[in-house]
Amino acid sequence: MEDLVIVGAGGFGRETLDVVRAINDKEPTWRFLGFIDDNLSPANADRLSALGTPHLGGLAAAPEGAAVAVAIGDPSIRQAVVGALGGRHPFPALVHPTTVRGSELRHGVGLIVLGGVSLGTNVSLGDHVHLNAHAVVGHDVRLQDFVSVNPNATVSGECSVGSLTLLGAASTVLQGLAVGSEVTLGAAACLTKDAPDRATLVGVPAHPLERDKSQ
Numbered sequence: 001m002e003d004l005v006i007v008g009a010g011g012f013g014r015e016t017l018d019v020v021r022a023i024n025d026k027e028p029t030w031r032f033l034g035f036i037d038d039n040l041s042p043a044n045a046d047r048l049s050a051l052g053t054p055h056l057g058g059l060a061a062a063p064e065g066a067a068v069a070v071a072i073g074d075p076s077i078r079q080a081v082v083g084a085l086g087g088r089h090p091f092p093a094l095v096h097p098t099t100v101r102g103s104e105l106r107h108g109v110g111l112i113v114l115g116g117v118s119l120g121t122n123v124s125l126g127d128h129v130h131l132n133a134h135a136v137v138g139h140d141v142r143l144q145d146f147v148s149v150n151p152n153a154t155v156s157g158e159c160s161v162g163s164l165t166l167l168g169a170a171s172t173v174l175q176g177l178a179v180g181s182e183v184t185l186g187a188a189a190c191l192t193k194d195a196p197d198r199a200t201l202v203g204v205p206a207h208p209l210e211r212d213k214s215q
């Protein structure tokens with residue numbers, strides 16, 4: 001058994017604990033030490049108490065040598081936290097046992113996959129990719145570092161998605177598209193064309209989010 005802490009006591013962090021528990025139910029693998037969170041809200045403190053798990057403190061409290069799961073949903077905050085940890089800890093892949101995996105799956109460090117995810121054949125995932133509950137990642141897809149795929153989102157076959165991009169809940173990326181880096185695809189959007197870097201796109205078909213400049 002290896003020591004493990006989870007950074008981030010929000011919803012995704014606590015769901016990551018469910019992944020750890022599901023893995024341990026199949027085969028005892030992780031000795032879970034507790035949560036690390038620099039900004040623990042009173043509500044999340046109560047939720048950790050209900051789960052019977054400790055809050056160990058801020059980032060500096062990550063025990064020497066322990067594996068760390070950076071379970072922060074926002075890609076850029078996740079990247080900053082990984083940088084602040086400074087390479088002192090291993091970042092394991094935590095994959096829920098219910099995941100349907102195709103052949104030829106390749107991934108980097110820090111992968112977190114919640115329950116019910118489906119991965120096609122020949123999928124390549126970068127470092128610190130998050131696949132939220134029931135996401136679908138099709139065949140021959142490439143997701144670069146720090147991509148987040150939110151619940152029920154679908155990335156169709158032969159797509160590529162750039163680093164730090166967030167695909168919102170129940171969004172769909174149609175087959176063969178190239179999605180840039182730091183893109184946000186809104187919840188329930190359907191992307192039908194390639195997306196440039198840093199775009200925020202919503203709707204069906206997905207189009208740039210226009211903000212009201214009078215406010």
Ligand SMILES: CC(C)(COP(=O)(O)OP(=O)(O)OC[C@H]1O[C@@H](n2cnc3c(N)ncnc32)[C@H](O)[C@@H]1OP(=O)(O)O)[C@@H](O)C(=O)NCCC(=O)NCCS
Nearest residue numbers: 150151167168169184185186187188189201202203209212
């Ligand atoms: C697209 C998104 C990033 C925009 O967030 P934001 O910048 O905070 O935008 P706001 O909430 O201020 O909304 C701005 C406008 O966009 C609209 N809008 C927001 N999200 C939208 C969406 N997904 N689809 C269509 N329109 C949307 C709002 O209604 C609002 O319209 P208005 O100006 O006419 O009132 C966000 O709404 C979103 O969809 N995020 C993904 C959420 C998700 O996946 N949640 C699951 C977490 S596990």
